[in-house]
Each structure stands twice: as C-alpha cells, then as structure tokens.
Amino acid sequence: MNAQTCLQLLREIKDAAFATVDENGIPQVRIIDVMLVEEDALYFCTARGKDFFRQLIQTGQVAITGMNRDFQMIRLHGKVQKLPDQKKWIDRIFQYNPSMNHVYPGESRYILEPFCITTGQIEFFDLGKQPIYRQSLSIGQSCSEKKGFTITDSCIGCGHCSIVCPQHCICEGSPYTIEQSHCLHCGLCAEQCPSLAIKRKREV
C-alpha cells in the first residue's frame, strides 16, 4: 500500500468526510466528493459562500476520512491550498464528475473554488482483517508522525502485556515488542504493565 493507492481508495469511496476547525475552535465535518486524484495530490471544490470555504481559507488545514465496503479506512490530514486558474480546474473537475452539473448547472459552477492537498499524513487501517492492519504514509514534504505505544528497556519480561492485548500483537523478547502494523493503539498493555515500561511514542 503506497500513498497514491490510498488517495485512489478515497477517490473510489468518493463521498468522504472532510473535517475543519471553525472560528470558535469547534470541529465541523461534512460529506464532500473527492473530485480528482492525480500524482499524489487530492482535489476537491466548494462554494465561496459556504462556511467550509471560510474555514479552509482561515486555517489552511483539512482532515479527510472514508471507509469502503471491505472495511478499509483511509485517514488523511494535511495542508490545503486554493488553486489559481480557477476556471481550468473547475472545468476539469466537472469533466470527470458530470453529475455536478445537476447541482451547479451552467455558469453557476464558477461559484466553486478548487482546492488541493499535496502535503499530509495518511493512515491506512484495515478492519476487515484479523488481526487488524494499519500503515502510516505521507505525501509531499510531510514527516510521519509518532503514534501508538512502544515497550522500553524497563520491560521485565513478565508477558502480561502479551496476554491482555486484544489483537495478540505483542511478541516475546527482551524487551517485548509491539507489532505496530497490528496495534489498535488501545493502550491496554500500557495500563496493565507492572513495571510501567510501555510508553506513548509521542511522550518517549
């Protein structure tokens, strides 16, 4: 699974959820069509009158998620840019998404502005598999984030974490190790470790 495949999966899901932060710091989310995916970039559009438009312009940030019928979930958050050359992009978007003409017929399409995400973090999460499978990826100049938990050298090898893990994804060793690609990030191992050896990666 690479970044391009993940973006393509969002394009196939099409009606994805787009989250922003409003002027009061409150999360807002709505379903928006993923209009185009090309060369590691995702394109969408919205109308200049909408709160969504204002939030994109004000914050420059968006988070997107969608899940397909096989319970494969994509999460993406990143920087959003309003594109210059509005008419070219809106025409291109309508060419690939002709049903948009029912909502914005004729010239009214030009109330829409095209946006693009070229930098961000992607998380692929397959809940249809047992154990679950996750993978982190990035697009553009974005460094991958530290998420989840890790077992430090304070591990005493008691194996309690391995017993309680709901996905059975902790392997024996010195120290024990978490198979990151199967971890739910639920935190049960960290709570139950008698030597407090399991830490959040971001706090290590």
Add this chain to the structure above:
Amino acid sequence: MNAQTCLQLLREIKDAAFATVDENGIPQVRIIDVMLVEEDALYFCTARGKDFFRQLIQTGQVAITGMNRDFQMIRLHGKVQKLPDQKKWIDRIFQYNPSMNHVYPGESRYILEPFCITTGQIEFFDLGKQPIYRQSLSIGQSCSEKKGFTITDSCIGCGHCSIVCPQHCICEGSPYTIEQSHCLHCGLCAEQCPSLAIKRKREV
C-alpha cells in the same frame, strides 16, 4: 424529519465520521461506529489509549457526519460527555453490537470508555432530491445556529439573484426571499446582487 429520526439515520449508517480538534488545533477525523441511539442521545465508545480519547476529554467537542445510499446526509456537532458507570454502558453497547467482540474480546472491552452526545446542532441535507432539501434541528439545550444568506430591504427587485441561483430557490417579492430549505449556501446570489442586499445571516 425530527432530531430523533436524524440520530436514527446515523445509527443506520453506523460507520460515521467523527471529527475532533487535536492539541495543535488541527482537525482530525476517523470512522467510528454509532453504537446506540436512545431518547435524543447518541452513544459511542473509544479506547483510553487513543488520540481520539484524549481529544474528546480535552475539548469536550465532537462533530459527526454520515451519508446513506439515498444521498441523505446528517451532520451533528455538539458537546460530548464521558459517561459514569463504564461497565454498564460498555456491556450494553456490546450487547447491541456483538461484532465488537472480534476487536475487543473478553475483558479487553473495558479499555473502552462510553461517551454520549445530548446537546448539539443537527443538519439534515438531502442531495438525492431536486431541488436539494435541508433542515436544521437541535438536541438538548442547544440554540439553532444562523447559517446561510438572507435578502434585506435593500433589495431593488431586479431579479438577478433568482436567475443565477443554481437551485432556483429565490422567490419574487419585496424584498425577494430565499427558500431556506432548498438553499445550497453557495453565495452566488450575494456575490451577484447589484445592490449588495444579500447578507450572510451570521453577519446581519
């Protein structure tokens, strides 16, 4: 369409997108199951180790959206509460959502904490109809928000707004009026009004 029906629709969609704001003010969104809907309240759960859990506790705010196969979209944002009596609620949630046992078998379910939304704003949006149909509702002690546009007394009755409206939802009159239930909030009428008579409701 009332609030209870909207929440029930989210329960039927089941895999809805839940948006939060992280510690850096960045929007985050993921697919979460709507676990229960009872008496104008929506219930879900998440694990104590997850970033989602921390964001819920820190901000007390969440926004949810989902769309069904008939292109009916529900948007909800409101205050979120962690519920006391954790075991009672988690057991109840697992009773109604038995597939949760595959992800969190046995006692591992108690790494989950139950949350509830009892106060918030709902927006129902039917994109399957022409013209589109929207309705705002609230649950709990929440006042409904002002969204969209209104035509003020500065209207000179030229009818230009009515011609450009992509959904044909502006009616002749003195002043002209917007049929709010069919309005996209695209803002094209406001941009094109020669007498600047059309204002955002929140700025009026």
